Amino acid sequence: MAREKLALVGIGKIATDQHVPALADSPDWELAATVSRHGTVSGVEAFTDIGDMLAARPGIGTVSLCLPPVPRFAAAQAVLRAGRNLMLEKPPGATLAEVHALHDLARAHGVSIFATWHSRMAHAVGAAKRWLAGRSIHEGRIIWREDVRKWHPGQDWIFEAGGMGVFDPGINALSILTEILPAPVHLTGAELDFPANRQAPIAARLDLSGGISADFDFRQEGPQTWDMEFATDAGLMALRMGGNILEIDGQRAEGQDSIMGEYPALYARMAELVRGVASDMDLSPMVLVADAFTLGRRNIVETFEF
């Protein structure tokens, strides 16, 4: 089958590290154009304005956005109004209301829209979900601690208002949690630590219903931790390394690995959605983050500089 033409918008670190290699190996997609102020991909037609690209390349039916949350909306709206399918990096926007508006717009134009959560495609997430189905969870604990200087070097936007701060990685944990749990959860309390010189939190502790807690920290030097553990009626289940390793009672579980990488799996799913003229807009991870900002106690902590 011929590969469908796709344009990639926002050629920064995540595009270069993940999207471009995933597209290069994809049986479904051909990277036909890029849009970016500075970045380009060798051998691919480069635009600096999304309107220009949409006008010049009517044969490009699908656009994938890798922009930070705040500028994402205007670009997304342009894509949908041009009748193209739309794939969104996480989080799908800076606000819930704008993402609802995009969903409505996609419906009105009869195109597919996909709010991606790449961590849900980690190797052991599907196996963890199957293991938890029908089991009763007494207690759960998420520990998500990474070094913002390593993963987002100099990216000041992440600490601006709307930049999400530690919820940028934390929402990955919440995207896995909301995928694998047998029943929905909601926030019952939260504490957010804002550096005195920043508008987004550098650490957060959440209490969720069903005895689940989360500890997010962006100041973790040395070994990085992306773990979650659940005490259940059938023993202790742990999902480690950002959803990639499943352990039952301390033993690594066999046969849980999906073979595909996270971004190749996202692009395969997007191809499925486009073929079925379907959409996938599960906003539950973003709702939990908005709820944490709404309900959370704010602490002011030490200033942070990259």
Add this chain to the structure above:
Amino acid sequence: MAREKLALVGIGKIATDQHVPALADSPDWELAATVSRHGTVSGVEAFTDIGDMLAARPGIGTVSLCLPPVPRFAAAQAVLRAGRNLMLEKPPGATLAEVHALHDLARAHGVSIFATWHSRMAHAVGAAKRWLAGRSIHEGRIIWREDVRKWHPGQDWIFEAGGMGVFDPGINALSILTEILPAPVHLTGAELDFPANRQAPIAARLDLSGGISADFDFRQEGPQTWDMEFATDAGLMALRMGGNILEIDGQRAEGQDSIMGEYPALYARMAELVRGVASDMDLSPMVLVADAFTLGRRNIVETFEF
């Protein structure tokens, strides 16, 4: 027709001022029980525990909750699990995720649930909506300034985490805005002023799509202001006094008044929903508030004491 039995939970200021008189005059409802730690209503059986009331009075088919947002969820869940219809004061909960969970629970039990927004029932809101339909709005301005000491004397919960602060009245403005506009809006920016000794904002300024702005302030002494103004292709429309007065180009419009008060109209609507086994859970005002907390810049301002 016989009046249906209803229980009122949380006998505080809003219950006494609004719910009890509305129920006394209602052709649809009989106030059959109350649940409150301290408050009672003369001549009505009083409980202090909601579980006790639900067990003792199986003939009460509908429960109306007037609790602050944070403790609302546990009571709401108990009502729905007991198979009773549920009416919620605004906002319907402390978090979006818990309100989604309540909606799911109501569906699972086949009962009605109603997230009320009393300001939508103000006299001129319906007329304003009809006037704006099909018109093009160039610019809109909401000014919602009231004195928290007058309307919420000593209510410290309103400035606690999750208490909403100035969004407690501000969400009334947003509930009117989302009702009367011909198309949905989303937040593009916000600034929130937190008193140095409080966990919820005392003032907020919002920028919304379509050139709409909002100015919420809880420190307004003297005359109180609950106004919104829209510059349209057909002239200037103003909705004043919390949705009660409609003006077109500075002239008071005739014939816009709905006769019923806000709370009588809410209880009439609840009776309709229950008869139709239907629900009404428009969360758009709450989404805009959650988005403001997520996206907003935080300023620390002067401490506040009642």
